[in-house]
Amino acid sequence: MDAAPNPQLIRTRDLSKTYQVGDNVIKALGGVSVDIAQGEFTAVMGPSGSGKSTFMNMLGCLDRPSSGEYVLGARRVSELAGDELAQVRNSSIGFVFQTFNLLARTAAVENVELPLVYAGVPAAERRRRALEMLAKVGLAERAEHHPGQLSGGQQQRVAIARALVTRPLLILADEPTGALDSRTSLEIMALLQELNRGGMTVVLVTHEPEVARFARRVLYFRDGLMVKDAVNAEPEFA
Numbered sequence: 001m002d003a004a005p006n007p008q009l010i011r012t013r014d015l016s017k018t019y020q021v022g023d024n025v026i027k028a029l030g031g032v033s034v035d036i037a038q039g040e041f042t043a044v045m046g047p048s049g050s051g052k053s054t055f056m057n058m059l060g061c062l063d064r065p066s067s068g069e070y071v072l073g074a075r076r077v078s079e080l081a082g083d084e085l086a087q088v089r090n091s092s093i094g095f096v097f098q099t100f101n102l103l104a105r106t107a108a109v110e111n112v113e114l115p116l117v118y119a120g121v122p123a124a125e126r127r128r129r130a131l132e133m134l135a136k137v138g139l140a141e142r143a144e145h146h147p148g149q150l151s152g153g154q155q156q157r158v159a160i161a162r163a164l165v166t167r168p169l170l171i172l173a174d175e176p177t178g179a180l181d182s183r184t185s186l187e188i189m190a191l192l193q194e195l196n197r198g199g200m201t202v203v204l205v206t207h208e209p210e211v212a213r214f215a216r217r218v219l220y221f222r223d224g225l226m227v228k229d230a231v232n233a234e235p236e237f238a
Contacts, residue, residue, distance in 0.1 A: 009169060009201050010036035010059065015068035015078075017054050028054040030224040031068065036203065038169075041196040041235075043204045043212035046221035053174070055221065056205045060172045061089035073169055090118060094163030094171045098178035100155045102147040102162075109134060109143040112162045119166065133161035137191060153184035160191060164200075171195065173204045177211055189214045193237060 017029040029051045036042055046052040057063040058070060061077060064085070070078040077088055102111045112130035121129075134143050137157040147155050156176060163171055173192065177185035193214060196202050204215055212218050213236045220228035 006037040006039045008035050009038040009040075009073060010034070010203075011069070011071040012058070013069040015055070015058055015065050015070055017058065017063070018066045027224050029058070029065070032226045034219065034226060034229065036201070038201055039196070039199050040217060041193065041202045041204070041215045042217045042219060043206055043215035044219045044221065045206060045209070045212050047207060049223075050221040051224040052205050052207075052221045054224075055226075056172060056174055056203070059170075059203060060093055060095060061085050090115065091166060092169045094166060094168040096156070096159050096163050096171060096173040096176045098175040100147070100152075100159045100179070102155055102158060104147055107144045107146055108139065108150065108158045108161075111147070111158055112165050115162060115166050129165050130161070133165045134158070136164065137161045151184070152180050153187055156180065156184075156188050157191065160188075160195075164195070169201065171200055171202045173202065175206055176204065177206075177208075185211070190237075 013033045014031045015029060015033070016031050019026045019028060032055060044052045044055060058065055064081070065078055068078065069076065072088065072092060075088060077085070080088065109127065109130045112133055113126045116126040116129060131140065131143060134140055137160050139154060139157050139161065142150060142154060147158070150158065177188050180188060189211065192202055192204070204211070206212055213232060216232050216235050218230045218232060219226055220230070
């Protein structure tokens, strides 16, 4: 008997984004419809200006679509604004960026705690969960180190721990290996695969085919449109 498919986590229908620049209307995203199931590892690929970053901003509730529908879990996110949109972003989505975005004069454990500070979680619980996440990414012994005392790969692990600490529905990783050497990039992709095998939904934005090969599914963007939706029959494993 076949296993039941995972429930749908992301649903977009005709998702579009336009910008007014002087007298010109720029279409950054031109009507994207896609479903992503809970537990998928999906890469979003395309050259600069293809719309992949705009699409990620929509998924991450960092920007609102000009038209179309976006549903995350059970919430129709495209209809939310202001505080409600921020609440979804802070509670349901973990972000990993190319440049780590860590506070330089703050210990790793305190960097990981930061989203919980904003969420009003008590100090003892914040510390417990932050230490737990640092252990999960293999940095338990580096909890009191500042970013300047860590390698690039270790800093990205701290950033991943910070993304996980709110127990999100989704990890959005925007060029997470872009500032790393090839060996460290493999380590970070191995960690993302491990998290995905544990059930975490991962959406990875990249322009590098060698990075996209680690995902099980690849969405290709060009000129604001999704032009191909492909399955990696044999994804790479780091």
